[in-house]
Amino acid sequence: MAKQKGRPEKKVHQNRNVSARISPAGEKGKSLRSAIPYSTVVRLAQYLRILERLEAVGTTKINSNELAKEAKVNSFLVRKDLSYFGEFGVRGVGYEIKSLIREVQRILGLNRERRVVLVGIGHLGRALLSYKGFAEEGFHICGLFDSDPAKIRTTVNDLLVRSVFTLEDFVEESGAVDIGIIAVPAFSAQFVANTLVAVGVKGLLNFAPIPLTVPPHIITVSVDLTTNLEVISYFLSQR
Amino acid sequence: MAKQKGRPEKKVHQNRNVSARISPAGEKGKSLRSAIPYSTVVRLAQYLRILERLEAVGTTKINSNELAKEAKVNSFLVRKDLSYFGEFGVRGVGYEIKSLIREVQRILGLNRERRVVLVGIGHLGRALLSYKGFAEEGFHICGLFDSDPAKIRTTVNDLLVRSVFTLEDFVEESGAVDIGIIAVPAFSAQFVANTLVAVGVKGLLNFAPIPLTVPPHIITVSVDLTTNLEVISYFLSQR
DNA sequence: ACGTGTGAAAGATTTCACAGCG
């Protein structure tokens, strides 16, 4: 959002990061309707990771205090975050992990499979492709794209690398894509974003160190690795 | 909310990052003392990237409105962010890019070289190692570490991969290390963090999807890739 | 008794209006 034009500046914004900020990185966005803080959504995803780890070792119940300790936030915040979406606990008792996981997954929209394409098959792209966490949460990388002729038609992890110019055909033949991951250099990131938006992709995860300009209904989350190091550098200098 | 993130992790925004909070954004970091918002620091790093890009194409001056447009925030915020640290512009005119870059670099502590070690030489580690952006901003990756015997003693990008158990010797022989990048699986991340802290590393950039427990004077910024995708998923579900 | 859920207070960040100065 944000816009800004001539003189009169309008109001909009702020969303952060992450990690990202981000947010803190880490910025906020503009939410249509909801009064739910962006940071609540980020924390929900973190709670989910913690709950899944605990469930895997056989824990069955947890209270807001314990979850807060794991997530390194305070227990008021855990309860407030959850209360935006319903009442998932039992007073005097706590939360049942299994059902809380199910609720949080539902809130985050993880109860369906998301089709994801990865654009940019460099080192970072390959790292993302081999990252286990995505598939576990229902993010299915179904297509790889690059613009380098030397990479096109090669296979990575059993997936064919295609030309970015064939994205439209790919969507037509294999079905709609929900999310595009942009792992290309800064100079081509905006072009890739435009291409993805044009074929109907609704969410972008951008690793290029440049803010993308996209239509307002497109969700964009950017991860800038250098920014994160610079933030550390800032705090190191503060003493 | 809009979207866009940026985010270290700890908390961050408009381009946020989940990363932050975000912490960031992921997740973000934690600010000790200062009255300066964490998100201001994140944005400063983003402004820097924009200014450097503009300088590279020959632009010499900019005003808060133009910079705001590039960064996708509003111009009040640009001015406020900068004003926490001094008066860098000329009223009625704007900012001289070259000198503003110098100021922002100084604020972020980039006017000195930072020694960085990378722990975890998997796909992600290799991607980070070949990432150009780090060296450009003064982050010098001077040591690679892993715990896999098959990787130890091999060479990646002309750098020897060492055992994590030799970290202490490395610091003794080659000098203090400022920042450690943790690119290992979740189950060993806390151990690696402890080891890094024990040898005097003051800042951690963590890619493992688990909140680290570290002494209060250690700066930690976490980037959780799955969290970022889940945040996108949440917003996609909201319509 | 005990921990959740929540309205209200406190705190933090962003937006705004405009004074200030080249």
Place this chain on the structure above:
DNA sequence: CGCTGTGAAATCTTTCACACGT
């Protein structure tokens, strides 16, 4: 005149206290 720098207002987020249910 134009754009920066900033106190004050608006907005948003977190913390808190405590009523509520079991």
